[in-house]
Amino acid sequence: MMARRTFLQTLLVGFGLANSALAGTPKGFYAPAEDAPHARTWMCWPMLPEDAEGSDLAYVEEVQLTLARLAQTIAQYEPVTLCADRAEHALIRELCGPDVQLVHIPTDDMWARDSGPVFVRNPAGVKAAVDFNFNGWGGKQPVPSDKHVAGAIADHLGCHYFKANIVGEGGGLEYDGDGTLILTESCWVNPNRNPRHSRQEIERELKKLLGVQKVIWIPGLAGEDITDGHVDGLLRFVRPGVVMTSLFPHDDSEQSLADAEAVEILQRATDARGRALQMVEIPAAEDPANSSEELFTGYANYYVGNGALFTPRFGDKFADRYAKRTLGKLFPDRKIVMLDVDRIYENGGGIHCVTQQEPV
Numbered sequence: 563m564m565a566r567r568t569f570l571q572t573l574l575v576g577f578g579l580a581n582s583a584l585a586g587t588p589k590g591f592y593a594p595a596e597d598a599p600h601a602r603t604w605m606c607w608p609m610l611p612e613d614a615e616g617s618d619l620a621y622v623e624e625v626q627l628t629l630a631r632l633a634q635t636i637a638q639y640e641p642v643t644l645c646a647d648r649a650e651h652a653l654i655r656e657l658c659g660p661d662v663q664l665v666h667i668p669t670d671d672m673w674a675r676d677s678g679p680v681f682v683r684n685p686a687g688v689k690a691a692v693d694f695n696f697n698g699w700g701g702k703q704p705v706p707s708d709k710h711v712a713g714a715i716a717d718h719l720g721c722h723y724f725k726a727n728i729v730g731e732g733g734g735l736e737y738d739g740d741g742t743l744i745l746t747e748s749c750w751v752n753p754n755r756n757p758r759h760s761r762q763e764i765e766r767e768l769k770k771l772l773g774v775q776k777v778i779w780i781p782g783l784a785g786e787d788i789t790d791g792h793v794d795g796l797l798r799f800v801r802p803g804v805v806m807t808s809l810f811p812h813d814d815s816e817q818s819l820a821d822a823e824a825v826e827i828l829q830r831a832t833d834a835r836g837r838a839l840q841m842v843e844i845p846a847a848e849d850p851a852n853s854s855e856e857l858f859t860g861y862a863n864y865y866v867g868n869g870a871l872f873t874p875r876f877g878d879k880f881a882d883r884y885a886k887r888t889l890g891k892l893f894p895d896r897k898i899v900m901l902d903v904d905r906i907y908e909n910g911g912g913i914h915c916v917t918q919q920e921p922v
Contacts, residue, residue: 588692588724590684592773594921595739595799597866597893600640602663604715604918605633606708607646607654608672621905628905629672629916630657632872635901636917637661640868645669645678645711667714668707673911675794676731677708678918679715682724682772689921690722691715692771695729699788700754719920728767729755733792733915735768740802741775741834743768746782746824748791776834780824786817787910794914796821797828798862800892803837808860810846842892844885851877852904861885863912865919866896872913875900 608629610622633642638661645667646654654664669677676699679691693712698705716723734749745768751761759767765777782791789795797807807825810818828839847859857876864873871893875882882900890898906916 588682588690588722588771590773591682591688591690591724591771592684593680593682593735593737593739595737595801596919597801597896598739599922600868601920601922602641602643603636603865603867604674604678604920605629605642605644605916606669606672606674606677606711607644607650609647609650609670609707625672625905625909626653627657628903630654630662632901632903632906632913632916633658633662635899636865636867636870636872639870645674645715647707665718667711667718669711670705670708671703672906672916673708673733674711674918675733675915676789677705677711678732679712679723680732680735680772680918681920683921687922688722689719690724691719693723693725694731695726696731697729697755699731700729700752700790702754702788724771726767726771728759728764731789731792732918733789733794733911735772736793736797736799737772737774738799738802738833741773742799742802743772743774743777744780744793744797744799744805744828745777746780746791746793748782748784749789749793752784752790754790774834778828778831778833780827781820782824783817783820789910791820792915795858795860795863795912796824798864798914800842802835803833804840804842804892806842806844806862806889806892808844808846808862810860811848842888844888845881847876847878847881847885849878849881850904852908854904854908856908856910857904858907858910858912860912861889863914864889865913865917866893867919869896870899871896872899872901872917874903874907874913876904876907877902 643663647668648666651664677696683689736744784790844861886898
């Protein structure tokens with residue numbers, strides 16, 4: 563999984579119920595699969611540190627420009643709404659152009675998958691936003707603005723709002739929309755997030771909030787990166803019963819051993835409907851054009867949008883070509899859009915980490 567560092571760390575080395583947590587159980591609500599139709603994509607703007615100057619300032623501006631280009635690209639396929647303090651809107655409009663909607667929701671960083679809500683809906687089409695109480699990946703980074711993003715988005719939409727009784731992030735959840743959820747213990751059963759909750763209690767709460775019937779736990783690796791092992795850097799549901807994974811072929815690190823153990827667990831597992839899981843591997847890029855040691859080069863952190871799938875291009879011609887061809891076979895109804903987003907991946911996250919889908 564990805565050894566995420568935010569760029570801040572890099573530099574330092576409609577129902578009238580919005581924003582009021584609903585009491586009781588969100589009965590009938592479930593988290594749709596990512597490839598279900600989207601109303602929009604939500605993104606968050608990475609703020610400049612107050613003391614940034616010189617090369618540090620230039621680097622953060624490159625990160626912002628990369629995110630803006632990604633937002634522009636996604637906006638060709640579906641609406642994109644970007645959260646940012648109003649003071650940043652003029653700059654963002656200049657970088658993103660007119661097709662990206664801006665909303666005044668102050669942010670600290672760009673990881674919308676984690677700070678934003680996880681959207682659920684019920685069979686009648688009623689939508690709700692689930693707030694998982696983002697605390698900076700277990701208190702590793704201050705999040706004075708980001709901790710309010712999920713509630714602010716729900717307030718902006720005027721939709722139902724459920725506040726979880728546990729702490730976690732959207733990047734730590736991988737669900738198929740058909741009753742199955744994959745989690746890492748290292749992320750969720752961790753005293754930096756849920757010191758008073760057992761694995762069973764966490765599982766029960768997630769089943770209630772996301773409408774899943776079966777949870778498959780994989781160990782993960784705590785402390786290796788800021789996320790304590792988010793699942794979306796290693797594997798993704800292509801569709802119910804099919805899981806794509808991206809491993810590093812010649813890596814024998816502790817992280818790679820944990821990833822291999824996760825794949826072995828899934829190969830023996832069945833989903834909520836009793837299906838054995840078919841595993842499809844797309845090896846990570848081993849010869850990227852960017853030689854930065856911080857660059858994460860796995861392909862699992864893609865984002866499935868309306869009519870397109872957005873995935874990184876690392877400049878490893880063989881690996882990029884294989885990833886695009888394989889993803890095209892896995893998602894034949896999507897255009898595979900490969901992008902140079904190294905400035906995001908250098909910070910340990912990816913395209914999936916900086917996006918959050920809102921279902922129709």
